[in-house]
Amino acid sequence: MIGRLSGLLLEKNPPQLLVDCGGVGYEIDVPMSTxxxxxxxxEKIVLLTHMAVREDAHLLYGFGTAEERTVFRQLIKISGVGARTALSILSGMSVPDLAQAITLQEAGRLTRVPGIGKKTAERLLLELKGKLGADIGAVGGVMQHDAGADILNALTALGYSDKEALMAMKQVPAGAGVSEGIKLALKALSKG
Structure with a gap:
């Protein structure tokens, strides 16, 4: 398995690159974020890679960050989501945005990505719930997302609809703790 490539960037033709590594040119598909x-x-380039071996091809996918590669690997494990769809998702959303959409169960944000319909978005939300946040946690973004999920759950437990709770969540600053976030969200709901 090829896990990392370092070499000279010879060609850039979105979404494909040609990288020369010791005289061998590797064709690598990358998300637009990379x-x-x-x-x-x-110039010299270093990419983390994922190699997919199929009956008819050996394909190489490259990523600028470890978290992008981790999310790509999570996405391709989902039934009906192939490598092209996973690249499209990573091209259309940043990893923290995707993690937040999963945590807050916002299918609408996923359907804005080309090639993602309502059913695929719902499958992604179901399959990635609880998985994506843990992987991102190593990088440091999970605290805000967990607090957001706890605030959202508290609001729905108090009888507010998902739509009302999500609207109130927009008034809560990103770094807010759970208790402070609930207070701010309730204040926003009382004004509305």
């Missing part, structure tokens, strides 16, 4: 952060052609 593509936008690439150096100029002819």
């Amino acid at each position: 593509f936008y952060n690439l150096p100029a052609t002819g």
Whole structure:
């Protein structure tokens, strides 16, 4: 398995790259989030990779960060989500945005990604709930998302609809703790 490549960037043709590693040119598909952060052609590049071996092809996917590769691997485990769809999701949303959409169960944010319909979005929400946040937690983004989920659960337990609770959540600052977040959300709901 090829887990990392280091070499010269020869070509950039979205979403594919050609990277020269010791005289061998590797074709690598990357999400647009990685593509936008690439150096100029002819410069040195380091990519974390995922290799997929199929009957008819050996395919290489590259990522600029470990969390992108981790999320890609989580996505392709889901039935009906292939590598192309996973790249499309990572191209359309940042990893923290995806984690927040999963935590808050916002299918609408996922359906904005080209190629993701309502059923696929619902399957993603169901399959990734609890998995994605744990992986992101190692990077430090999970505290806000867990607090957000706890605040959302508290509001729905108090009888507010999901829509009302999500609207109130928009008034809560990102770093707020659970108790402070609930107070701010209730204050926003009382004004509405």
